[in-house]
Amino acid sequence: MRLTIQSDPLSVRSALQTIMGQFGSDELQPNDAATLEIVLAEVMNNIVEHAYRKRPDGKIRFCANKTETSIWCSFIDNGLPMPDNSTPAGLLRQLDGPTDELPEGGFGWFLIRDLAQNLTYSRIRNRNFLRLRLALDCPEGAQ
Amino acid sequence: MELLAEHLSDATLITVNENRIDAACAIAFKDRMRELTKEGPARIVVDMAQVNFVDSSGLGAIVAAMKALGDGQKMELAALSVTVDKVFRLTRMDTVFDIHHSAAIALNPEPQET
DSSP, rough: OOEESSSSSHHHHHHHHHHHHOOOOTOOHHHHEEEEEEEEHHHHHHHIIITTOOTTTTTEEEEEEEEEEEEEEEEOOSOOOOOOGGGOOOOOOOOSSSSOOOOSEEEOOOOOOOHEEEEEEEETTTTTEEEEEEEOOOOTTTO | OOOOEEEEOOEEEEEEOSEEETTHHHHHHHHHHHEEEESSOOOEEEEEOOOOEEEEHHHHHHEEEHTSSSSTTEEEEEEEHHHHHHHHHHHTGGGTEEEEOOHHOOOOOOOOOO
């Protein structure tokens, strides 16, 4: 599956609906579909917000390949590089403080790192390349 | 962003008539919640039955709406989808909010057995 997405939140929303529609509920277990939609949303929203700094004229090139056990996803954009040329650590902030101090953001990279495997990032000639794998819940006995 | 508020005797029921709370509507959600929770009973139950997706911006907006409540007000959530429930569990936000199976159960708990 290949898709080019405009760098604004409504285009990301409609791309997610297209992608989830194409994978279809008969092809993915509900838990795998949840993982896929969460990770894709967080990666693409980060590109819109940070790489393109909400400039709506950027492009995100998305590609996904499904195997029996995984979905491999890649994202290419022409926005700014990741800080320090590496993907953020995505540490979850403590929630045990007073309500006033609860975090309202910073969940995105935590979710990506928690749910995705084989995450690689490179910056090549003004472009960001991000690749990751989502492991599928395999039926018992399948490898 | 369509949010409907129903003021019941001991709670406000807010029904989210949207399929998604995401980066495209997080600010609208936060603003509308703030308007709807300005007055009314202390207990606020948000019915999420129609919401099948919340991203990190949407989650942030839900937390912000809760933080904007007045003293003594409390926000609870009902009817989280598989995906929404997963986002809450992974980020541990399920420990911050009371989460009910449905709005009906939240508002009419089973009577205690005697």
